[in-house]
Amino acid sequence: MNAKAWKYLRKAAFWLLVAVIVLFAVFPFYYAILTSFETGSALFEVNYLPESFSLINYISVFKGQPFGHNIFNSIFVSFLVVALSLLLGVTASYALARVKFAGRGLLLITILSVSMFPQVAVLSGMFELIRGLGLYNSMFGLAISYMMLTLPFTVWVLTAFMRDLPRELEEAAVMDGATPWTVIRRVFLPVMWPAMVTTGLLAFIAAWNEFLFALTFTLTDDKRTVPVAIALISGASQHEMPWGNIMAASVIVTLPLIVLVLIFQRRIVSGLTAGAVKG
Amino acid sequence: MADVVLKQIRKRFGPIETIHGVDLNIRDGEFCVFVGPSGCGKSTLLRLIAGLEDISDGELRIGGDVVNDTVPKDRGVAMVFQSYALYPHMSVFENMAFGLDLAKHSKDEQNARVMAAAKTLQLEELLDRKPKELSGGQRQRVAIGRAIVRKPRVFLFDEPLSNLDAALRVQMRIELAKLHEKLNTTMIYVTHDQVEAMTMADKIVVLRAGTVEQVGTPLELYHYPANLFVAGFIGSPKMNFISAKITQVSQQSVTLKLESGKEVSLPVDGSGLATADRVTVGIRPEHCSIADQDTALFTGTVEVVEHLGEAGLVYVRTGSDELFVARVAGDTAIKTGETVGIQAAEQDCYVFDTADMAKRRLAVDNAPLKAQMALN
Incomplete structure (x- = not known):
């Protein structure tokens, strides 16, 4: 075989690999969209191309349960989690990256180790805490418990990012008469946007998809977030699984994430690589 | 407008003391340069004056007020x-405008001050640009402008020119000197580059390992270095040192015998020295000349010749560990491997005692030096 043929073969192998990866990543979602447009017995026939089209599932998912309310709950909780995580993350990272104090390294390790505990291990303790605070069956209870999932990586990423900001930048601001809060707000925040978009989006996804806490800490339908609501969608009888509705709901809740990621994808990449290479 | 007075300033980082009791008096309107090798504490000293580091011990006065515990913005200092x-x-x-905005100056006031500074620094065309769209020299000017608009009592410069290329550095050096003349504000300038120190300073402070080695005008340091360290640090290429033994000593002159066997009598105050003491003789490269081997102070083999164009540098092996450097005419015909004799005028030689302290030179006759000394 000559060199040219080898070249084409290598190229073909590369694209085959890409195709497999894309298929693996996208196919489940594609199949969910396909199914969500089908009704009746068509749901249970295996087909890979659209055969029928009906929006009935999308309508009925809002009728059978307070799904609109659930979506609002999810949005509210997720935005609250992002806002709180970034506020606490930025202020904490300023202290951890810029202020010298005893036990700084230990504190950073402790924060990281929080993320090592599986959710199930802290579930009962967290339940007591939430109930003790009177936040059971409340959006705020959910938001606070989600901080356990989002704060460790938020603080770590932002601390690493802030450590790489030149010290002279802060000192120049101090000479200009800036207090630490002014330094954070008017000098560091604008410079840290890429890192904040990245961590904010990851926090949003974590809060949006969270299931276990949402299931445990809410009681009534109108307080549930979307993942729990979807899992609890029930059919007319005990033996019927309303796959059409479930698929329609899944597609609805996935779309916001896709839109967000598409909007911010350039920022995410620059945020993830910032600090590795000065630019 | 303010003078800066340091009294026994000390700085400790944990148990390690890096500034060992510095006393200094910088007059109002003076251009003072801190110079020294890296790690000598010159930047730390500047940061202590700025308020970016806490003073461990001692007293710092700016314009008469003790400012040890004053926050940077209230010290009336600006830093580049x-x-x-x-x-x-x-x-x-x-x-x-950022500093003015934080100090709650009105928009009109901010505008007026920034425009005035921009005019001084020729930044008017660039006011809407972001820093990344500026060249190094322009960025430097913006940094200086940021300091000017605050109308500080004292300007602090931390090696401001070291990131610029050589040509721009010379240009900015002149601009800074002009700016100082125009504003007539006290300026403290840190550099490791002795050329910057010599060209811009009214007063140079030579630092080594957290202590002041000598304070003086540029030419004072050149002609009357207090010790071996200052003598070696000021001047480029650096001063040559050769050892010698005293044969005769008085208050007007010192006669000594070089290792080559040659005996010379130098016009230096010999008080404190005794016959048979071993001393160090310093000769600057620019004071050397190539001479006949029988009249020369000593002879050696040429190892390297560097042609700079306007002058040539000849590196001579004389038997000691270090090469002896002589600055000769640019059209010199000396070649590697030749044996040459080195000569220097008696009044251009420096003598250092066993403790490396300089002996007073008595035959220095230099008009600019006299002018500088008269100013102080």
């Missing part, structure tokens, strides 16, 4: 950093 440290997300105008 080595990396410029411009705010990357702000335009040139916003960069310069």
